[in-house]
Amino acid sequence: MLRHSPLGGLSGVESSIWESSHLIPDAFYLDELIAKRLKEPVPDGELIRFRNQELPGLKQLMENRISCPDFEQQLVELTESRMSWNSLAYYGLGPFSGIGIAAGVIFAYLLARKPSEQELI
Amino acid sequence: MDTEFSGSCAWRQILTVGACLVVVALGLAAWYWFKIHSLNIWSEMSFVFMPALIGLAVGWVVRRCSPEGGFGIASFAAALTLSAGLVGMAVQHKIAVDFFLRRVVAVVYEETLNYAKMAVAAADDEKLRSILSTRETAVIGRLAAGVTNEPALSYEQKCGLIHVNWIISRR
Numbered sequence: 001m002l003r004h005s006p007l008g009g010l011s012g013v014e015s016s017i018w019e020s021s022h023l024i025p026d027a028f029y030l031d032e033l034i035a036k037r038l039k040e041p042v043p044d045g046e047l048i049r050f051r052n053q054e055l056p057g058l059k060q061l062m063e064n065r066i067s068c069p070d071f072e073q074q075l076v077e078l079t080e081s082r083m084s085w086n087s088l089a090y091y092g093l094g095p096f097s098g099i100g101i102a103a104g105v106i107f108a109y110l111l112a113r114k115p116s117e118q119e120l121i
Numbered sequence: 122m123d124t125e126f127s128g129s130c131a132w133r134q135i136l137t138v139g140a141c142l143v144v145v146a147l148g149l150a151a152w153y154w155f156k157i158h159s160l161n162i163w164s165e166m167s168f169v170f171m172p173a174l175i176g177l178a179v180g181w182v183v184r185r186c187s188p189e190g191g192f193g194i195a196s197f198a199a200a201l202t203l204s205a206g207l208v209g210m211a212v213q214h215k216i217a218v219d220f221f222l223r224r225v226v227a228v229v230y231e232e233t234l235n236y237a238k239m240a241v242a243a244a245d246d247e248k249l250r251s252i253l254s255t256r257e258t259a260v261i262g263r264l265a266a267g268v269t270n271e272p273a274l275s276y277e278q279k280c281g282l283i284h285v286n287w288i289i290s291r292r
Contacts, residue, residue: 012214014221017221021286023268023279024267024268030283031290054240055240061233062237062241075226075229076222080218082282088215089207089211094167094169097206100171101206105172105176105202106176106199108183109180111181111198112184112195113190
């Protein structure tokens with residue numbers, strides 16, 4: 001049930017990363033899509049595309065022309081550049097953090113207001 | 122007399138606001154420090170009690186600096202605590218996301234490198250076809266080639282993002 005709803009079953013941290021790295025519309029969970037596509041036969045055109053488009057990058061990686069720290073840093077920066085602060089605040093909030101913030105607001109208000117107002121209550 | 126009294130009140134309120142801002146800044150700094158230093162113990166630890174502590178500190182400071190209180194200053198304290206809580210939660214979440222994302226990206230590199238070793242070593246079309254039809258990592262390239270809604274991204278960037286998304290989906 002949760003697997004078929006967007007972001008159901010993912011934690012806040014996972015949801016933030018999922019949202020910023022989501023490129024394929026209508027596919028919420030790529031593991032299911034990839035397992036399905038793996039069963040499909042590989043056409044000849046795919047081999048040509050692989051040799052022209054994908055193989056040069058893989059060779060660069062193999063020959064260490066793209067170092068591990070560079071690869072990781074570029075991907076982290078790219079993923080984080082697609083995250084907004086609104087989204088971070090949204091996924092960072094949960095029921096307990098909401099209670100924490102509400103408690104803080106109430107404490108601040110009750111302590112800061114006029115002492116005579118408190119006495120009336 | 123009244124002018125002197127209102128002038129002193131205004132100064133006191135300005136002092137109170139300044140003190141509240143300092144307290145909130147210190148609270149947020151402490152929150153940041155706790156989060157950074159707890160990452161290696163439990164990366165998803167959430168300091169949900171920090172807004173309550175900040176609220177208590179702000180309320181205490183207002184009570185000390187401006188004992189006459191009032192709806193205005195109390196509302197300011199509440200609004201400041203609310204803003205600090207939201208900002209703190211977002212920053213805390215950002216730190217956790219960055220920490221977790223670096224671990225995910227390390228897996229992306231490892232899996233891509235393993236796949237590259239196999240694919241580059243494939244001598245003929247049959248061997249390559251067999252790799253493309255048995256390795257899940259190979260499907261990422263096919264999916265990236267079909268993504269047309271992100272023209273600003275290069276093919277390698279699309280592959281990287283799809284791989285990150287796939288690792289999150291596998292969890």
